[in-house]
Amino acid sequence: MKKFNLHNEIVVVQRKKLIDVVNQDKNFAISIKGEIYKEPYPADEIYIFQGKIESKPDDFKKVLGSGYKIVEDKERLLIKASNAWNDIIRYNIKNADYDDTTADGIGDFSDKKLEDIGWQATEFNISYRELANYLEENCGGILLCIEIEEPYQFSGLGFIKERQCAYDKLFNYCREKIADKLKNDSDFEIEHLTDDEQEAAEFFGLL
Numbered sequence: 001m002k003k004f005n006l007h008n009e010i011v012v013v014q015r016k017k018l019i020d021v022v023n024q025d026k027n028f029a030i031s032i033k034g035e036i037y038k039e040p041y042p043a044d045e046i047y048i049f050q051g052k053i054e055s056k057p058d059d060f061k062k063v064l065g066s067g068y069k070i071v072e073d074k075e076r077l078l079i080k081a082s083n084a085w086n087d088i089i090r091y092n093i094k095n096a097d098y099d100d101t102t103a104d105g106i107g108d109f110s111d112k113k114l115e116d117i118g119w120q121a122t123e124f125n126i127s128y129r130e131l132a133n134y135l136e137e138n139c140g141g142i143l144l145c146i147e148i149e150e151p152y153q154f155s156g157l158g159f160i161k162e163r164q165c166a167y168d169k170l171f172n173y174c175r176e177k178i179a180d181k182l183k184n185d186s187d188f189e190i191e192h193l194t195d196d197e198q199e200a201a202e203f204f205g206l207l
Contacts, residue, residue, distance in 0.1 A: 001141040001158065004032055004046075006082040007148055011048055013077045022063060027052045029091070030064075030079070032144070046144055046159060047091045048081040085146050089157065092144065096157040098132055105129055111160070113167050116203075121174040123200035124181050124188060132158060134173050139166045175204040182206060 012034045021028045021036050029037045030049040041050065049064055057063060061070040067084025070077050081088065089101050097114065100106050106128035109115040118128055135158065136143055145156030160166045178201060181188045193201065201207045 001136045001139060001143050001160070003136075003143045003145060003147070005145055005147045006048070006080075006085060006088070007146050011079040011081060013079060015072065015075050015077050018063075018077060019060075022053050022056065025052070032142075043095050046095075046142055048079065048084065048088055050091045082146055085155065088144070089155075092157055092159075095159070096144075097141075097160045098128070098158045100129070100132065101155045101157065106132055111163070111166075114160075114170065117167070117170050117174060120200040120203045121178070123194075123197045124174075124178045126174060126177055131170060131174070135160060135166055135170060138169050171204070175206065178204055179206055 009032070011030065011032055013030060013036065014034075017036050018030075021038070027039050027050070029039075029041045029045075029047045029051075031037065031045045031047055033045075035045070037045065041047070049068070053063060061072070064070065064079070065084070067081065067087060069080040069083070072078075093099060093101075097111055098106050098109050108128065109118050109131075118131055121131065122128070135141070139160060140162035141158065141160040143156050143158055145154060147154045147156070178188075182190055182201065188197065190201075190207070198207060
């Protein structure tokens with residue numbers, strides 16, 4: 001997955017297109033690719049802005065609100081949106097495959113097949129964060145995040161594009177991890193598995 005760190009990334013929008021949509025006095029959205037959309041917004045895009053400009057400021061650099069820094073570069077507008085992170089979460093969370101924006105970490109996957117894998121894997125102490133790390137390293141998609149190195153801070157939403165890849169690779173990853181635990185971890189001896197652990201092992205075809 002490609003990491004789109006709003007702390008570093010700049011979204012480039014064509015100046016005329018943004019002025020035109022602002023002047024129409026209707027709701028619009030700006031994607032991380034710099035595309036501008038009118039309602040209904042495509043569900044497969046990721047957005048840095050959604051809404052309507054209620055009152056137009058004298059300084060066009062402030063048109064999107066205080067969470068956005070805009071630099072004008074001839075016919076382009078260069079937008080830094082990191083300070084609007086809380087709003088950006090709200091725009092995108094319903095379409096995210098997982099949410100890692102709170103101190104609680106990832107609690108589930110929104111996709112049912114991924115969630116079935118994740119739920120069963122937790123019986124063998126495989127965390128959702130471990131599974132997300134694997135997806136981020138091995139499958140296509142976008143990790144939309146705020147990541148700061150010093151002092152380290154992270155908050156992110158995951159969007160998986162290669163869904164079948166995610167199903168297959170994540171299942172096999174968990175299967176191999178659990179097979180190893182069944183063979184080598186004294187906490188998971190086959191004859192002493194709980195009912196839930198046995199069900200999970202059967203889910204991964206190991207019993």
